[in-house]
Amino acid sequence: MPEASVPAVNEVVPGQWGPDRPIGVAVLGMGNVGSEVVRILREHADDLQARVGAPVTLRGVAVRTLDRDRGLPADLLTTDAEGLVARSDVDVVVEVIGGIDPARALILAALNAGKSVVTANKALLADYTGELAAAAERSRADLYFEAAVAGAIPVVRPLIQSLSGDRVNRVVGIVNGTTNFILSAMDETGADYGETLAEATRLGYAEADPTADVEGYDAAAKAAILASLAFHTRVTAADVFRQGISTITSEDLETASAVNCAVKLLAICERVPAGPGEPSPDEGGKERVSVRVYPALIPRKHPLATVSGAFNAVVVEAENAGRLMFYGQGAGGAPTASAVLGDLVMAARNKFFGGRAPGESVYAALPIAPIGDTPTRYHVNLKVEDRPGVLARVAGKFAEHGVSISTVRQEGHDDRARLVVVTHLATESALAETVAALADMESVTSVTSVLRLEGTEE
Structure with missing residues (x-):
């Protein structure tokens, strides 16, 4: 059955906008980000018009209730978001509601009507990019989402455009400000996780329910988006291995400091070899994509180790461009609104000049590597009995399971003996098999922590 053609009224016709025909904008949501988007639209209308070529006019703002003064x-x-999206004088829809519903239905309605969409909704994009991109393609509308990953930091557009002629091999970053603030504060003060989370909540860095941040869900959604863009492969949040920071202790930070490392919640997206028994890429097989989020030790000399507080940073490693680092404020009303407005200007320019944003690129369709096949270095902390032969028996368990030891350090003695x-x-x-075997050993009191070690060449 042939696809229905898009009504002519929705087609982009260069020159149909101008001084007498502004580009109309609808904003869905007026929280921290939405309020800043509205402010910038109103305060910098002349500059935006000069950059776009036509006036950019706010047509309306959808809010939950009308029972308080919003300064507009x-x-x-x-309160009728559907009606606002459907208005004939709205050309670009900015969605900053968050969550899946009703944002998904509203964005699809806008795209199906040929309206461009700018969104900061990482949770929605991590699971429904394919559906949204297909709707944008059918109606030849734009879908922009720079603000969905790392706030004000421009990393989405470089992956889509600047590096489109290169081969990206790895993307690794700190993409959640709440967890980075907590880990930085634990490192600096020696306080435990609970104390530091409470302080982060008091200062407004953590939500009343911090689960999405501290358990890694927020970072996993962003990792899925980054991996999809970097490797031309559709990756969803369900494909991302995820561990949060709630089990990190002050002792873990002390141990990391002793080996000149910091602990950071990392989002890691990389190409890895074909699976066991599969042909290599040279033999016609496919390499795979590994996407994971977890707390890890990184050497203090690594550029990500210096990222403190609520800041974010993303390192992209490309075959020809080499290592690129993007750093800045990863959240907050004004920084995120900056990214939204950048996308809005691009969408409005495309309306005025007749261009289009790049569509979804998933031609590579690489398989997702299971976490069990992913090679990483590890930092294992054990409490053991302080008696002869324990070290040799512990080393033997590692060898039995094919895990090669780089270094061993013993600390304390008697009932406080510890092996790192x-x-x-x-x-x-x-x-995992090694840790299970260690836990069953009579001479091992407990396996107190297992942290991955990233940012080394070994």
Whole structure:
């Protein structure tokens, strides 16, 4: 059955906008980000017009209730988001509501009507990019989402455009400000996780329910988006291995400091070899994509180790461009609104000049590597009995499961004896089997922590 053609009224016709025909904008949501978007639109209207070529006019703002003063004329506010999106004088829809519903339905309605969409909704994009991109393609509308990853930091557009002629091999970053603030504060003050989370909540860095941040869900959604863009492969949040920071202790930070490392919640997206028994890429097989989020030790000399407080940073490693680092404020009303307005200007320019944003690119369709096959180095902390032969028996367990030891450090004595083992590269499954075997040893009191070690060449 042939696809229905898009009504002519929705087609982009260069020159149909100008001084007498502004580009109309609807904003869905007026929280921290939405309020800043509205402010910038109103305060910098002349600059935006000069950059776009036509006036950019706010047509309305959808809010939940009308029972408080928002500093806007009453005729700009509405609780009817669907009606606002459907208006014929709205050309670009800015969605900053967040969550899946009703944002998904509203964005699809806008795209199906040929209206361009700018969104900061990482949760929605992590699971529904394919559906949204297909709707944009059918109606030849734009879908922009720079603000969905790392706030004000421009990383989405470089992956889509600046590096489109290169091969990206790895993307690794700190993409959640709440967890980075907590880990930085624990490192600096020696306070435990609970104390630092409470302080982060008091200062407004953590939500009343911090689960999405501290358990890694927010970072996993962003990792899915980054991996999809970097490797031309559709990756969803369900494909991302995820661990949060709620089990990190002050002792973990002390141990990291002793080996000149910091602990950071990292989002890691990289190309990895074909699976066991599969042909290599040279033999016609496919390499795979590994996407994971977890707290890890990184050497203090690594550029990501210096990222403190609520800041974000993303390092992109490309075959020809080499290593690129993007750093800045990853959240907050004004920084995120800056990214939204950048997308809005691009969408408005495309309306005025007749261009289009790049569509979704998933031609590579690489398989997702299971976490069990992913090689990483590990930092294993054990409490052991302080008696002869324990070290040799512990080392033997690592060897039995094919995990090579890089260094071993013993601390304390008697009932406080502790072994700190750093491995060479080993798969997650081999390490898990090793840890299970260690826990069953009579001479091992407990396996107190297992942290991955990233940012080294070994």
